[in-house]
Each structure stands twice: as C-alpha cells, then as structure tokens.
Amino acid sequence: MSSAASYLPLLQRYLTRYGMTTYNVLGNIGLVFNMMLFLWPVFRRNPCSIYIFAASLTGLIGLNISTIPVIHALDHPNPSTVSVRFCELQFYFRHSFNQMMRTYFICACIDRYAISSGNKRIRSFSRFRIAVYIIISVPIFWFLLALWPNTLNTLENGRCGGKKGLSAIILSIYMTLVVGIIPLLGMIIFGLLMLKNLRNVRSRVQPNSTVGVSAPRIHKRDRDMTKMLLIEIVGYIITISPFAINLLYQSATQTITKSVDQQLIESFSTYFNGTFLIYMNNSFSFWIYICVSRTFRSEVKNLCLKCCKMISNQSTQWNTSVT
Template sequence: MPSTVYLSTVQQYLTRYGMTTYIILGNIGLLLNIAIFIWPAYRRNPCSIYILAASFCGLIGLNISAVPVVYALDNTNPVTASLFFCQFQFYSRHSFNQMMRTYFIFACIDRYAISSNNVRIRSFSQYRTTIYIIICIPIFWLLLSIFPVMLRSLENGKCQGKPGSPSIILSVYISIVVGVVPLISMIIFGILMLKNLKNIRARVQPTGISSVIKYGLHKRDRDMMRMLLIETMCYITTTAPLSISLIYQAATQTVKKGNDQQRIELFITYFTGTFLIYFNNSLSFWIYIMVSRSFRLELKNVFLKCYELIAGKQIQINTLSTT
C-alpha cells in the first residue's frame, strides 16, 4: 500500500492535536498581548499601538480561520455546505489576517524610522500618524478583499477558486498579498533595523553615554526591535512555503497528475496554506515573552494589577529602567 494513503491520517492528527493546541495557546497569548499593550507604558508608543492592533486582528483571524478546520473533523462544515458561508468566511479571515500582517509591517517600519539618524525618517514615528494608519488599514483590506471573494465558489464540495482562469488569478493574488509583498517588506525593514542598530552601537561617545539615549532608543524600544526581528524570521519561515506552493499550483494546473501526486499536493496545500499559515497568528506573545525582559516585566505587572483589583490591596508595581 503506498505511503501516501497515510497522509490523510497525518493531516487529521495535525488538525486535531496540533491546531487545537496552537488555537488555545494563541488565544491566551493574543489576549495577554492586548492586556499588556494597553498598559500605560505602551499606550502612547506608535510601535505598541501597531502591535496592539495586530494582536486584535490576529485574535479574530485565528478563530475565524482555524476553528472551522478543527470543527469540520467531526461535524458538517458550513463553509463547504453553503456558498454564502464559503465566501463570507474567506472574506472575513482574509481581511483580518491581512490587517494583522499589515500592522506588523508598519510596526517594523516604525522601528526602522525611530532608529534612523535621519530626522525626516524619524518623524514618521508619531502618534498622530500611527492613528491615521491604524484607521486606514481596515478600510483598505475590507474593500480589497471583495475582489478575491468573487473568484471563489463551491466546487465538488470544496470552497476554492472557480475553475480555469479565476483559480489561477486567485493563486497569484494570494501568493502576492500573503507571501511576496509581506515577505519582501519584512526582509527589507528587518535588514534596515539591523543596520540602524549596528550604527547606533558604533556611535558611542567618549563620555560613555551611548547615542542610544541621544536618539531616544531606550531599553523598551530596543527590546521591541528584537521582538519584531525574531517575529519577522518566524513569519518568513511559516509563509514562504505557501508562496512556493501557490506558484507551483498555478503553473501546473493544466498538468495531468496521478492519484499519489494529487494526495501529496493536497497534503502540502493543507500544511502550507492552513496549518503553518494560521500557526503564525499564535506566535507573537510567545516570541515576545522569550525575547524581551521588559515584556516579561510588564506581563508580571498586569498580573499584579489584576491581583490588586481582586484582593483590594495596594501592591508595588515594578518599573523598567529605560536605558
């Protein structure tokens, strides 16, 4: 018996246990992200506002995207039973997941801007500018997401692109907006952030006072840059396979394939386009808590504040040195 017949069993185990685990941990982490980034220490920081918005959209996107996949293991999936649910679920998950990715890109841009030696570039990192962008991003994606919805339909009990040219166009669109553009943007601004950090470390004055203070990059700012750089690498790792898979599908759509090859490609499509891509939504909190001491301290303060409210006792809240 060909080993490919076991791929469906592997897929079920990945969905039932793997996705269930990261849905639970992702929800916990994203809720704690939101609790931390509305903390006064972060509330006026432009990068924190982007991460807060990304966490909110990521929370919605994770549940809209991943929960129906797990639910469908033992129940009838409304997404594959109704054209309305097929298109509405895709519209919702695509909109919110793209909002999350776009907010994260702007968080990277903000960290690049604030670490720049150029005054005009640093001026991008302002509260008013951030609020304007925060408002515009949802409008942009809620409108643009109408286009790919029109290319989807129910075909043979599957919610997918319409046969022929619409399916190819949809694959190209997804590979561009989910893969190519975010990946290139994150790589570019990740490299620019690293370059600016290197320049900042080199600008140490004879008095021993680093220009980190001169240019406003305090401990929390530097921690945020590290957090975003690690998250960027994780995003590239979890998203690049999807782009490759989609490009391959579009290029080989008219090629006749055997049963084993079809099973393998279906599993790859599931792993790259469902398991890995939604796994990315659940990572941010766990990356931040491992990378940043200031983030761990703020998490501790959130718990202390909650205990203070419940117990009715005054507790000393620890603060982080800014240098």
C-alpha cells in the same frame, strides 16, 4: 496508491486535532495578553505598541475565523464545503483580518526602523498621530480590496476555493502576491534596515562632536521591541514562504494530469502550508516576546499581579457585603 501517501489524510487529522487546537488555545491566550499589555500605561503612547495592539486584535479575529471551522469539521460537516454563502463570507473576513494583521506588523517594523534612523525626517514617521491614522485606514483598505478576490472564490465539488480555469489562476497569483511575496519583502527589507540601524547606533557620531549631526536615543524598551519584532520576522518568513511556494507550484501545474498519490501529497502540502502553518503565525507573537524580552516578562508579571489583586479585592468586598 503507495502506503506512505495513504496515511497523509490521517496525519492531517492528527495535526488539526492536536496541533491546530493547541496553537489556537495558546494563540488566544497570548493575543489577549498582548492587547492588555500594549494598552498598559508604559506602552500606550508608543506608536509601535499601538501597531502591535492592532495586529493582536486583528490576528485574534483572523485566527479564530481561520482555524475554528477547520477544527469543527473534524467531527461535523464543514460549513464552508456545504454552504456557498459561508464559503464566500469566511474567505472574505479571513482574508481581510489576516491581511490587516500582517499590514500592522509591517507598520510596526517600519516604525522601529524610523525611530532608530539617524535621519530626522524618517524618525518623524514614528508619531502617535500617524499611527492612529494608519490604524483607521488599514481596515477600510482591506475590506474594500478583499471584495474583488472574493468574486473569484466559490464552492465547487465540495471544495471552497477559486473557480476553475482562469479565475483560479488569477486568485492564486493574487494570493501569492498579497499574502506571500509582498509581506515577505516588506518584512525582510525593514528587518534588514532595523538590523543595520541597531548596529550603527552605537558608532553614530554624537551631536556634541560634530555640528549638524544628530543621533537618536534608543531606550532599552525601544531596543527590546526592535529585537522582539526581528525574531517575529524570522517566524513569519518560516511560515509564509512555504505557502507562497506552494501557490506558485499549484498555478504552474494546474493543467497537468496527476496520479492519486500526487493528488494526496499535494492536498496535504496545501493543507500544511496554506492552513496549518500560515495561521500558526497569528498565535506566536506573545510567546516570542516573553522569551526574548526581560522587560516584557516583567510587565506580564506586573499585569498578572495587578489582576490578582483586583480579583482579591472584589472577592473581599463581595464577602463583606454578604456578611
């Protein structure tokens, strides 16, 4: 065993203890702020805001289901490597909620593409009623679909993962498609379409200059939300791409005999790409938004001031009632 590879388990522990714990805390704070802000009156009737609220809620649940057992296992037995039932349930709910989050995010991208389109029929997709129907339908879809891959998952030799043989290969292919390739393609395609619409919107012919041609009015808040989503797409691509590549590599080399060093390196790569990195994308949306959009920062400031005012008023009323 090489000296470099032998330090990888220790590095993994440090990444979990300090890195994962940090982004779990920041992610919980940010996602709660997201949910509060996107139910704020200025955002509430915007379909994209509803998608982001739903993505934040499911992302919050998915983040904690995914990371807390890993952090807990640093100093305690990992329930997913001890109990078959816990292994199956954690995989089922982790997969369901994280996929809901990614689906809602893609819906938000589609909504931004639609609202910036010059085609009136495409723009009609960006409606509050459609957003509500989709938000209700997405959990039903993923709770049902996740039942099948869960049957391929089990606890073997202290490892919670795909059953050996064909089941493991099928599960790897499924995860590569639904977690890696399909979300990435959706984000890239609609990200590029959003960019194209943003570039064309200023040069688009106005209705008063050509009969029958209409151009959408893109308000500043809508432009800001589009920019926020575009930056978030880049973050998703960075965090999801290594996971998809790692799964493809595992499927292709499953039958190859590997040395101890190779096993250590692959184990660390699987942890880093399939656990540490991929769940990080649950936690960074709020922090991207606050860095990118001045409007969003202003709304965060207003929310904080209102919360402080409410706390101050309640404290004053309580002191008055006591005296």
